[in-house]
Amino acid sequence: MTLLIKNATIVSAKKISPRPQDILIKDGRIEMIGDSISSNGKEVVDAKGKMVLPGLIDLHVHLRQPGREDKETIETGCRSAIKGGFTSIFCMPNTTPVIDNASIVEFIIKEAQMLGLANVYPIAAITKGQKNEELTDIFELKEAGCLALSDDGRCVNNSQLMRLALEYAKMAGILLIQHCEDPSLSNHGVMNEGLVSTILGLKGIPEVSETIIVARDIELARYLKARVHFAHMSAKRSVELIRMAKSQGIPVTAEVCPHHFTLTDEMVKSFDTNYKVNPPLRTAEDVEAIKEGLKDGTIDCITTDHAPHTLEEKELEFDHAPFGMIGLETAVGLTISELVDKNILTLPQLVEKLSANPAKITGLNNKGEIAPGNDADLTIIDPKKEWIFQKEDIVSKSYNSPFIGRTLKGLVEMTICGGRIVHRVN
């Protein structure tokens, strides 16, 4: 099976190709890149005027299957991903049952392969049942296909257990992703603690509940010379701590979500539960620091923390509604509107945060760059195109997004996964 992309302006983490080129895809891999490849007998896609990016990779997705198929399934999640330009997604283990054994990992991988829409990489739990008590069978999970571990939704808050997890994961050569939150400090809070929570009379989650774990894990990583990746950073101080750690050569990496560089806790004044996320939306100062961290490389990746919830659950009081918003279908639009268009990131930097770095961090060596021999995962975008994110266009099973109705710049026009066109705008 061959596919030829003509007139592709190729964007890598380093540069935008100075002149359009052709990309020949054969058997799921990039065969060659050249100036004028013959189109004889091949399916042709004309990418004239578009940007062709290496397939986007999201390290932080909740697919909800198994257990909460009313919110999302592997299939609907994959459809949402490819519509948003993601060819590879990592799904978090807080399902029912928890992804903490090889058979669930194998089930998810098999299910995703049968669908053939996107690459799905299950993230297994660090601790059995995400209970913060004992480590999972990490080698077995790795053999089953896991590239990363996380207790996401919960923090490994026992310091000794985190030490053991880091040592063990280092030996196993698997990435550890920490959800940084000291639960005793968040203490059932529902939004950022500060002036707005004080005015609204809502229980606050102080930024220090995040930063205290970031600081602790930096110290553990330093002491053990072990790698740790910080999920969904939300606070200015976290960015500062990570910057310091990196400057001292401590092996930490970090991600942020579009809502954390787009929205502030002021939005909660509407009491719209779609603004209820964990970690919570913080202040304008935090947003600025996150943008600065993305710009100077302190923050490695942009991830969505795509967290589908049913309407019934989100219709509850702000105190009682679950945390989370969907994000796969808006990530590119928000990144371009909020960062590229405002000269915070260049397009190559967008590729770095949404593809090259996630590939590097998880060891996906054949992804993250459009190069001969690499997997033929491509995302074709029109970075100038404006579109409105509308409820009826959502392909995720859930609609919990505060961005519905928003005009975004940057449209995913086509997604190619493993050499096959899996999404295209009509």
Next chain:
Amino acid sequence: MKEWTKHDLLDIQELSKEEIELVLKTSKSFKEVSTREVKKVPTLRGKTVVLLFFEPSTRTRISFELAAKRLSADTISISSSGSSASKGESFLDTAKNIEAMNVDLIVMRHSASGAPKIVAEALAPSVINAGDGCRAHPTQALLDLFTIKERLGRIAGLKVGIVGDILHSRVARSNIWALTKLGAKVTLCGPATLMPRDIERLGVDLCYDLNEVIAASDVLMVLRLQKERMQEKFLPSIREYARMFGINRNRLKAAKKDLIILHPGPTNRGVELSADVADGDHSVILEQVNNGVAVRMAILYLLLGTKEK
């Protein structure tokens, strides 16, 4: 004076100074009704007022019910405790069911901040917030203002100390907005563990020395200390709280002669207020209760009675 234009009463922030003054002025004329032998005026005849209480309340509910009845409105009281999540019906759904019965006004209390706002935005009837979570209790603040003004003749320039668990108090929050809007100088006093973050940015002072606050104040607003705060470890003990922040006769020796003491009730006698102070000369607690009916009559009248004109 500008006419009343508000459809709902959800918090004090949304009221202008003029609107607050209009409520106070209207309350004054309604206060007289409750002193008559026949305590009833026909103002809201044919109107239906629903008291929708998702959180238990005695005093506020009765106050609203009396206010509505003295204005000749029909009242229905619905108590529905527990979160909507546990019942499978959302609070909004409950409210919509009530709306479908063609009611004119819903008085709503809910343990979650913001719930009355969501209902008000979704429903046609007027909504009065009778307390939501730790956020707002606007009618309490208005009746407090009324009581202060009646006693001391003004609000502007007064020094008001609010004492106790500010963190969990919707009464404190609504009063901060109301008092600062009308030009009073507010000082908050209470344990540091029960002081909400960044509260000083609302234009109030903080002071942890109760004696200092007592000596400086024209008005003391004393808040109820919930016993749950001990279990949540906010405080070492009730005893220590009473020692540091309880108001007793001995402490009041340093007070101004015409100091008035308010409390939203119910009081924990011997904790935040000693019994002799609660019943003493400085206390205006029962006046607050009495004025509460008049203020709520005024609010019901402004929201419902002025519409057809």
